[in-house]
Amino acid sequence: MSSTSHTIDGVARVYARSIFELADQAGGQDKIVSIGDELEAIAEMVRSDHALREFFRSPIIDLKRRRETLRKVFDGQISDLVLRFILVLNDKGRLARIGDISDAFGEIANERFGRIEVDVFTTTGALEAQQLESLSERIKARLGKDPIFHQYKDESMIGGVSLRIGDQLIDGSVRGRLRRLREDLHSRGTEVIREQPDRFMSESQ
Numbered sequence: 001m002s003s004t005s006h007t008i009d010g011v012a013r014v015y016a017r018s019i020f021e022l023a024d025q026a027g028g029q030d031k032i033v034s035i036g037d038e039l040e041a042i043a044e045m046v047r048s049d050h051a052l053r054e055f056f057r058s059p060i061i062d063l064k065r066r067r068e069t070l071r072k073v074f075d076g077q078i079s080d081l082v083l084r085f086i087l088v089l090n091d092k093g094r095l096a097r098i099g100d101i102s103d104a105f106g107e108i109a110n111e112r113f114g115r116i117e118v119d120v121f122t123t124t125g126a127l128e129a130q131q132l133e134s135l136s137e138r139i140k141a142r143l144g145k146d147p148i149f150h151q152y153k154d155e156s157m158i159g160g161v162s163l164r165i166g167d168q169l170i171d172g173s174v175r176g177r178l179r180r181l182r183e184d185l186h187s188r189g190t191e192v193i194r195e196q197p198d199r200f201m202s203e204s205q
Helices: 010-048 050-057 063-074 080-091 095-113 129-143 174-195 197-204
Strands: 115-122 146-153 160-165 168-173
Touching: 010 050, 010 080, 010 095, 050 095, 063 080, 080 095, 095 115, 115 129, 129 146, 129 160
Parallel strands: 115 146
Antiparallel strands: 115 160, 160 168
């Protein structure tokens, strides 16, 4: 399940909660995981395919016609539960919200199973297994939750690791450390100048 960095509204959560509860009743954690994977796959298809995205969100397309097309496209390709859910979204005019609903489903699942989504930014986009394990242990010790890592490449970084957990950014990159050092030196230098102007002036001459 993908990580989210935006705020998910109540409407998406209501729909996500409804299919989450159905998945839970149908097979517990294993079913929840499989349904979540299906929703995420569909959401990613919609995000990456312009024609499909327009088909999902266009107010011009007749709902009944779109329902028939959805059946033809997805029947046999996804579980019956997800197909029925998508048809309900279509009938309610909420099909365009599939991405937000998928994200909300992931958040609800993480809350249930004590997990947390963590975006990891490095210069290579791939930490070694030992590094991830060490990072996982530290996050679990600090937050009491098992992290689900999503690794991203950031070539603008000099080195180090930056993390994004929810709306919190933890900048452990070399670039971040240099920026904090620069800010600290500037702040301390300003204090010295303000407290000892005569000394500063004499040393600067």
